[in-house]
Amino acid sequence: MNVGLYFGSFNPIHIGHLIIANHLVEHSDLDQIWLVVTPHNPHKKKNSLLDNHHRLAMVNIAVEEYPKIKSSNIEFDLPQPSYTVNTLAHITEKYPDYDFSLIMGEDNLKSFHKWKNYRTILEGHDIYVYPRISKGHIESQFDNHPRIHKVDAPIVEISSTFIRNSIKDKINVLPLLPFNVWQYIDQMNFYKK
Structure with missing residues (x-):
């Protein structure tokens, strides 16, 4: 099974996340998308995050109607801060029969060469x-790279x-959130x- 890992703090998950995940799982060779709730992104201030279990709960209720999209708390028990290369090593060992790919926005690809052990990631995993909409240059080493697929x-x-x-x-954001996520936030x- 080919699983796409879509990492994020999901603070909160919104319709944009679901649109991208659903598009990728329906229009690529990925069989499932796992929304990996990140406990602490090394590039974000931790104090702005809701507790892990609340963000995971919102992802769980957001994906109820999407059988090919799952939530994952795989990083919750890993050392913090979470680095993608470590998570990939752990998840590949835990699920040896699955092929894991990364999902990222074009803006993240521009800084991918700064990620911890990014070459190791590219050796073992495809990136979708x-x-x-962003400014800046993507490293030329990623142009036409066989493991990088622009969707x-x-x-x-x-x-x-x-x-x-x-x-x-106090501005209405209801159209930007799955309704059940909006209800959870409001309650x-x-x-x-």
Whole structure:
């Protein structure tokens, strides 16, 4: 089985995440997409994150209607901060019959050469890249790389930061979230302060 790993803090998960995940699983050779809830991204401040279990709960309810999209808490018990190369080694050992690929936005590909052991990642895993509106240059070493697949997915420019700030400012964000996720956020009074 070919599984695409879509890493994120999902703070909160929104329709943009689901649009991209669903497009990739339906229009590529990926059999499933796992939304990997990251406990602590080394490039983000931890204090802005909801607790791990709340973000995982939101992902769980967001994917209920998508049988090819699953949630994953694989990084919860790994040393922090989480580095993709370590997670890939762990998940490959845990699921030896699966082939794991990475899913990332074009903006992340531009800085991929700065990731810890990025060459090791490329040796063992394909990368599916979805388009983003962004400036800057992608390293030429990634042009026509046999393991990097650019996918003609819809460009979705919705950010979790925008959603959190809008909720704090009492702005309606219902169209940007799966309804059951919006209900969870509202009932738990998240992001209001």
